[in-house]
Amino acid sequence: MNALEIRHLGYRYPDGTEALRDVSFSVAEGERVGLIGPNGAGKSTLLLHLNGLLPEHPPPEPAARVWGTPVTEPHLAAVRAQVGLLFQDPDDQLFCPTVWEDVAFGPQQLGVRGPELSDRVARALRQVGLADFEERLPHHLSRGEKRRVCLAGLLACEARLLALDEPTSDLDPRGRRELKALLGSLPVAQIIATHDLELVVEICPRVIVLDHGAVVAQGPTVELLNDEALMLSHGLERPHVLRHRHPH
Numbered sequence: 001m002n003a004l005e006i007r008h009l010g011y012r013y014p015d016g017t018e019a020l021r022d023v024s025f026s027v028a029e030g031e032r033v034g035l036i037g038p039n040g041a042g043k044s045t046l047l048l049h050l051n052g053l054l055p056e057h058p059p060p061e062p063a064a065r066v067w068g069t070p071v072t073e074p075h076l077a078a079v080r081a082q083v084g085l086l087f088q089d090p091d092d093q094l095f096c097p098t099v100w101e102d103v104a105f106g107p108q109q110l111g112v113r114g115p116e117l118s119d120r121v122a123r124a125l126r127q128v129g130l131a132d133f134e135e136r137l138p139h140h141l142s143r144g145e146k147r148r149v150c151l152a153g154l155l156a157c158e159a160r161l162l163a164l165d166e167p168t169s170d171l172d173p174r175g176r177r178e179l180k181a182l183l184g185s186l187p188v189a190q191i192i193a194t195h196d197l198e199l200v201v202e203i204c205p206r207v208i209v210l211d212h213g214a215v216v217a218q219g220p221t222v223e224l225l226n227d228e229a230l231m232l233s234h235g236l237e238r239p240h241v242l243r244h245r246h247p248h
Contacts, residue, residue: 004191024215030189031190034221035208037211037235041211050085083163085163110157124156128151164183168194180199183203217230
């Protein structure tokens with residue numbers, strides 16, 4: 001069974017602007033898929049559908065399923081326990097007084113308590129390279145550190161599908177390397193919306209290209225990102241990391 005199935009997903013903003021048009025794709029269990037496209041392509045809007053934050057009024061036939069479960073009421077609580085959504089702006093996700101409380105918040109909502117909660121928080125902070133940050137105040141952290149705290153919160157929930165919106169923005173080169181290594185080591189399904197095409201080349205075997213709310217291409221990452229005409233026609237550039245590789 002696929003981790004994620006999207007079938008004929010369309011969405012209009014309340015002002016009538018068409019944000020997503022007939023989007024269909026799937027993500028297999030344990031698969032990492034890059035979601036790329038120019039600004040305004042609909043990438044963030046698409047990710048918000050994966051745990052039921054959109055649409056406000058779901059259609060009778062759900063377009064998104066997570067592990068076979070429709071992303072609609074009455075299943076939203078179960079879906080949200082499985083989908084870890086990393087927002088583009090970490091300040092939208094952090095609201096507790098300390099890092100420990102922020103990372104613990106999600107698992108607490110899932111009923112995790114006591115030593116297991118402490119273990120999960122400690123393990124998640126270790127995974128993102130913030131082992132001694134429990135008592136730190138989130139609003140005093142750099143944006144890159146905040147982003148890693150948000151990711152730790154998802155890991156502490158043991159989400160089986162990660163939907164990550166620009167996970168490497170605001171990270172310095174070392175932070176980017178560490179995050180790439182972490183995402184590459186996680187055995188869970190991931191869909192990563194990003195402008196960081198080198199990240200996609202390095203950890204996502206498959207990529208989906210979104211433009212004007214529609215899927216314009218999907219397939220093996222190296223093949224699609226090496227297609228200079230395709231990249232340029234959708235406001236993207238062939239990444240440097242591929243310029244030094246010979247096309248197959």
